[in-house]
Amino acid sequence: MKRFELLATTMAAEIRSGSRPVGxxxxxxxxxxxxxxxxxxxxxxxxxQLEEWGLxxxxERSGYYVAPGAALEAQGQGQTPPAARPPLAVESAKVKISELVFSVLEAAKHPDVAPLGSAFPSPQLFPLQRLAKSLGHASRLISPWSTVVDLPPGNEALRRQISLRYLGMGIAQPMDQLVVTNGALEALNLCLMAVTRPGDVVAIESPGFYAALQAIERLDLRAVEIPVDPVTGLDLAALExxxxxxxxxxxxxxxxxxxPTGAALAEDRKKALVELLARHDVPLIEDDVYGELxxxxxxxxxxxxxxxxxxxMHCSSFSKTLAPGYRIGWVAAGRYAEKVQxxxxxxxxxxxIPAQAAIADYLQHGGYDKHLRKxxxxxRTQLSxxxxxxxxxxxxxxxWTLPEGGYFxxxxxxxxxxAMALHRLALEKGIGMAPGPIFSARHEFRDHVRLNFGHPWSDAMENAVKTLGELIAQGSR
Incomplete structure (x- = not known):
């Protein structure tokens, strides 16, 4: 018997005996x-294992508790089969995902774990020394009045540079509708707060970003999951x-x-999405942190x-492309700009304020587009x-399907x-991965995992994929 099985059996006996009462x-x-x-x-x-046994x-944020009727539920040990996935949108539902997400992330964040489950690209890919130079230069020029002037909507020089990047895409984005935030995640959460109240229904993707699920859970909202195809992206018919x-x-x-899928909507389908939502007068919170990649x-x-x-409301950041530790994001909030601000x-x-000034300086003088090309x-090399x-x-x-951008x-x-069993086995071998259930309000996609290719390829990465293949082969017999 393996150590985790022995430990689980010991604790199960304590629960059944009443030593650990219900609740x-x-x-x-x-x-x-x-x-x-x-x-x-x-x-x-x-x-x-105890959770799978029903014990x-x-x-959320509290830990594990002995389940009601634990002794009865324990009779049927074994894995729960994957739930059947409906082809179209499901009924709105409350979301309870955070504890599962936290347990997976906590288990995989150690530095000796192969980062196939990481949510970030390698810091080796960023021009951190050049950025530090911008930080030093900008910090020396910061006026004491910046503590007031650079309050929301944010540093004017930075918002000007962001506005110019929109213009480079052919989008005329007014500076007064840009709000600088602590990363894209704050921008997304502020947007959600601006257009909903507790009990409201929000359409999200399935599978989708687990932080969206956590935000919905935290704000006491309800979710309708819209299917995402790994090739074509969001199912517009299901959304309609x-x-x-x-x-x-x-x-x-x-x-x-x-x-997690890496899918991208074709431009004609993005246009159709915007038109569909306009007909229903429903705002779109567009999470676009990977668009530059x-x-x-x-x-x-x-x-x-x-x-x-x-x-x-178009949300993005520099965390995935330039400076993950600086936590600088923004939202082009349109008609909701004042409320978000x-x-x-x-x-x-x-x-x-120093981080805003540093990135503004880098965008103007540091060669951001050259860095992005590199x-x-x-x-692309790491994906291959x-x-x-x-x-x-x-x-x-x-x-699997090869994405045309990002690093998932x-x-x-x-x-x-x-996927959950594979996650646990891989973790014991020092390999992280993101199992499918953390990307679903209903803990679906037990037959999927998300892998990160955003780290330079090495013998360690090669061996991690080899070991992963061996574990999958053992599990499929």
């Missing part, structure tokens, strides 16, 4: 690690049906190089390019290496391979 909190991972002298991944696997349940059936107050979509020659237009009524003032007041080339390794090592029945690859597993 009581299970010990923390850190406590069990110290008490039994095992690794964190072993404890996580034991808790996952414990997770509560959902708009007719539900009082949808907002949509949160990634139209370009979607996380296109692998093709031309920069694809975001849905914002087809917005003539200010309903599209006030929400920013009411919550976090301002993004870092970054895109590196990502990842694709070749998957072809070498993965067994028959595994499928959505892998469909062979039949009978469970």
């Amino acid at each position: 009581s909190r299970m010990p923390s991972v850190r406590h069990i690690t110290a008490q039994h002298g095992v690794s964190q991944s072993t404890v996580f696997r034991a808790y996952y 414990i349940r997770a509560r 049906e959902a708009l007719g059936r539900h009082p949808i107050k907002a949509c949160w979509f990634m139209t370009q190089f979607q996380n 296109h692998h093709t020659a031309a920069h694809p237009l975001p849905a914002k390019a087809f917005d003539t009524h200010g309903r599209v 006030r929400l920013k003032l009411m919550t976090t007041l301002s993004a870092s 970054l895109r080339g590196a990502l 290496a990842m694709d070749a390794a998957l072809l070498r090592y993965l067994p028959e029945g595994a499928h 690859l959505w892998l469909e597993l062979p039949r009978h391979v469970d």
Whole structure:
């Protein structure tokens, strides 16, 4: 019996005997690690096993608790089969995803874990020394009045540079509609707060970015999941049906190089999306953090390019392309700019003033477009290496689609391979991955995992994919 199985069996016996009554909190991972002298991944696997047996349940930001009727539920041990996925939009539902997301992210954030499950590209790909030079230069020039002047909507020089980048795409973006934020995630959350109230229904993607699910959960909203095809992107027919059936107050979509599938809507379909939402007077929160990371020659237009009524709130950042630690993002908020700006003032007041000034200086003098060309080339090379390794090592029945941008690859597993079980096994081998259930409000996609190819290829990465292939082959027998 493996160590996690022995640990799970021991704790299961305590629960069945009544030593841990229904509703009581299970010990923390850190406590069990110290008490039994095992690794964190072993404890996580034991808790996952207890959860699959129906003995414990997770509560958001609180931990694991003994489940009601645990002794009865424990009789039917084994994995839960994947839920059947409907072809079109499902009913609106409450979202409970955070505990699962936190457990997966906590287990995979250690530096000795191969970063196939990371949400970020390698910091080696960014011009951090040149950026530091901009930070030093800009900091020396900062006026004491910047603490007031650079409050929302944000640093004027930075907003001017962002506006020029929109103009380069053929989009006339007024500076007064740009609000600088602490990364794109804050921009997205502020937009959601600006157009919804507790209990409202929001359309999201399925599979979709888990932070969107967490935001909906935190704001006490309801979600309608719209299917995303790994090749063609968002299902517009499903969205149209959902708009007719539900009082949808907002949509949160990634139209370009979607996380986790890598899918991108064709420009005619982006235009159709904007027109569809205009007919229903529903705002679009467009998450476009990967738009600059296109692998093709031309920069694809975001849905914002087809917005003539200010309903599209286009959110992006420099975290995935230039400066992940600076946490500088923005939103082109259209008709909602004033409300977003006030929400920013009411919550976090301002993004870092030195960081805003540094990025403004870099955009003007540092050669951002040259850096982006180099970054895109590196990502294309790394995707080719990842694709070749998957072809070498993965067994028959595994499928994936090569994205045209970003740094995520959505892998469909062979039949009978469970993504959560694979995640746990891989973690014990020092390999991280993002299992499919964290990208669904209903914890679906148990037959998918997201892989990150945003790190320079190395022997360690090659060996990680090889080991992953071996684990998948074992699970599909």
